[in-house]
Amino acid sequence: MRKYTPKENVQAKAKYTDRFWVAPQVPRNPVEEDEYFAGVLAAVKEAVEVLDAYIEIGQLVIHIRPEQNIEALRTLKEECGYAMCSELSAVDYLAQDGEFEIFYQLLNLKEAKRVRVLTRIKEDQGIESIVPLYAMANFAEREMYDMFGIYVNNHPYLKRILMPDDWEGHPLRKTYPLEGDEFASWYEVDKIFGKEYRDIIGPENRDPARVDRYDTQRFSRIGHEVPFGADPKSVDTTETPIEYSSEILSDYNKGPHKVLDKRK
């Protein structure tokens, strides 16, 4: 029987996992333990509904509803002093829950404290752009759209950023094949020559060390000269054997060189 391979997550998997293995959890401390973060959380709670909050490895984590991301971030920026958004992106949980998790990593420069705001959206659900609050989201949200296909509403210029504009699929989704799909592997051929040239050009070879021994038109190791495009076997090779010139390959260690052991 053919081996079953799940389609919703084609990423590398652990080769062996013990039956009784239970992954430990990074400790999540209650927010009340930290006086400063408790104040931040109270301010956020006044503005929006907080689903969950805890401190993980020294940073406050707040779970909110996706519709309220603007209000939550505005509160953090204007009331709590989180003037900079360091990073935002998403995590693909489509296979497990049919959802994306979006994170905003914020920084308060005065207190040197960091807060992470997490929210979950459905696959076909958009999220409001935070460009009015943090202009860095202009590039970061474009990258999120490019990599995950998450639509960002009211973004000033929502376009692919890393992949070509006419690309199909979103590479960081767990369903995206590791070596690219059919579109990816034929992208250049289709674009430059047309689909009908797929058979003539042949599939892409990804071996960087590959040399076609009998290709007389590109770089290859034939060892003797042949007319352009001619079959290398048709030429008598007995007169031009492969040999290396001893003049080119000389022993550099013999020469009267001086090696400096200290810089000047």
Add this chain to the structure above:
Amino acid sequence: MQQQPNKLRPFFENLEFERDDNRMVINFGPQHPSAHGQLRLILELDGEQVVKAHPDIGYLHRGIEKMAENMIYNEFLPTTDRMDYIASTSNNYAFALAVERLIGLEVPRRAQVIRTMLLELNRIISHLFFLATHALDVGAMSIFLYAFREREFAMDLMEDYCGARLTHSAVRIGGVPLDLPEGWLSDLTAFIDKLPEQIKLYEDLLTENRIWRMRLEDVGIVTPEQALDWGCTGIMLRGSGIEYDIRKEEPYELYDELDFDIPVSDRCDSYGRYRLYMEEMKQSVRILRQLIGMYPKTDSQLMAHAPQYISAPKEEIMTQNYALMQHFVLVTQGMRPPKGTVYAPTESPKGELGFWIRSEGEPYAYRLKARAPSFFHTGILQEILPGTYIADVVTIIGSTNIVFGEVDR
């Protein structure tokens, strides 16, 4: 095989080349020597003035974040070299730090000293590279040669330590693989004794140079509000008068024990940033001097002891069966950090470099986001370029110190 000319029509992204107004659209890059890699800037010009700038990136996209999801943690570490290839150790270190924070690992003191040394040496290498290329872009050819000569000696030191000049992978998760070789510290001392003289040479050539000042002063203004808004970090932020250095504010490794200053400039222009780069090199020399004194006081342990995550030392693997078994499992299957999320920011020579890792308790990271400073410094180009002149575009790109391995990942 014939190419079909009609299929080769280039894709100009709906740019109009024939327009009624006086404006011209030009492509700056992706093969421009001053684009510091593969930056394509689409500039709309009114005479010599830039009206609109649109940075187009992705020419060096290799999917490093996707690769991270399909490699065990130790396997991914050499890949991080390929992000900011001017200062590889800072990438290796940022990744190692994130994983160490995730599994809660204490690194032995000697490894900390060596790591901090490598980080600061990399900062000098990166800043010298910045100075060389920036000066070359602006037109000062000899600085390029002088700075590269000095950088070569720093690279020799890196080579003596780890064997590589560019892609070091000299930091491991849990410590460093090797102790400093014989005589390395005296070589380093000789280097940092010489470096301040060289920095003085560069400063004598540039700082009061009339052409240099005319080209850099009041060019590439980034106001403090813009810097915060666009996520600028590192010298881009400190050049706008905001004092924030992660080494001081959120110290990692030995930075809380070291005595150094954070230079800040409120000029907000390229000249101020140039001065900061020079000053930071001097501070790095200061840090390295203190670290040389710290090194002899440490004991010889180099890797953290955490059998669940880190392989035992080679002697134990060779002599003890259980250590060998654990080593085998860690190499073939990889370590399994606990479930959770970590974001560990570090101050790389370019700015805030951090790895955001979501672990689901598997040997592979479930999601890894590399927060690269250059990505956001490219983003701000669309804000600061309009209004400047075409001759200053090169200065501004050089002054942001972007490196494209990091922008495109």
